[in-house]
Amino acid sequence: MNDNFFAFQYHALKPLKQWGLGNVIGGTILTLIPGFWRHFGLQALSWGAIDWLLAIVGRRQALLKAEDLVAGDLDESAAHAAAERFRTILLINAGLDLLYIASGLWLFRTAGERADRRGMGAGIFVQGLFLLLFDSILAAEINRRWIPPSP
Incomplete structure (x- = not known):
């Protein structure tokens, strides 16, 4: 299964x-x-609920496909194609994460004395930063382990 x-x-x-x-x-x-x-x-709660749901659904789908691969219902070419698709999604998400970071920082810096807006901006910034790290590291690991180098 490795x-x-x-x-x-x-x-x-x-x-x-x-x-x-x-x-x-x-x-x-x-x-x-x-x-x-x-x-x-509120930002942590909202983003966290979405992240948690995406992870639950993603893990369930991955488990089902892992079982299909072991059972021979999927072949290695399907797994390779899935790895490439997942890496592409992660790279697109990493680009979006940069926008989240920038927008959170912008909101924080332009909020003036509005504590609610500063909190919202800081919350968006933290969520975007985590997601950028997560998406980038995972995409690099997939690239290293599952995507063969081009000739």
């Missing part, structure tokens, strides 16, 4: 699941504090 891309994908999505759940819990607690922290927490 050479099974889908098993790798299943395990690789675990940090996203944990990040999402941690943000849902932490964000919920932070929404109880007025001002900056409430809006930071």
Whole structure:
């Protein structure tokens, strides 16, 4: 199973699941504090719920495909194509993550004395930064392990 891309994908999505759940819990607690922290927490809660759901669905699909590959219902060319598609999605997401970081930073810097806007900007910045690191590292690992070099 070490050479099974889908098993790798299943395990690789675990940090996203944990990040999402941690943000849902932490964000919920932070929404109880007025001002900056409430809006930071709302960002953590919202982004965390989406990350958690994406990881749950992605892990479930990867597990099913890993089983299909082991059973012979999928072949290695299908796994290779899936690895390339997933890497492409991660690279596109990394580009979007840069936009999230920039927009969060912009909102934070232009908010003036508005603590709610500063909290929202900081929250967006933190979420974008994590996602940039996650998407970039995972895309590089897929490239290293699953995408053969071009001749």
